[in-house]
Amino acid sequence: GKYGIQDIKQALRELNAANINSYALAIEAQARYYLPQMFGHNHYEILTSPQELLKSLAKLYEKIKHQ
Numbered sequence: 001g002k003y004g005i006q007d008i009k010q011a012l013r014e015l016n017a018a019n020i021n022s023y024a025l026a027i028e029a030q031a032r033y034y035l036p037q038m039f040g041h042n043h044y045e046i047l048t049s050p051q052e053l054l055k056s057l058a059k060l061y062e063k064i065k066h067q
Helices: 002-019 031-039 050-065
Strands: 025-026 043-045
Touching: 002 031, 025 031, 025 050, 031 043
Parallel strands: 025 043
Antiparallel strands: none
């Protein structure tokens, strides 16, 4: 619920203050309702099947590698 979302947002603020980046991957259609609220734009990805996980992790690795 909304308290869970607020708890995650606070934890993410604390990570950000400690210069720790976060990124979420979800394999759940309902994630489209709560991940944007918690992680903001470009800090999450919603997968439609577990088979997409490897491709998504490779893409994330490339993104991190170029930072």
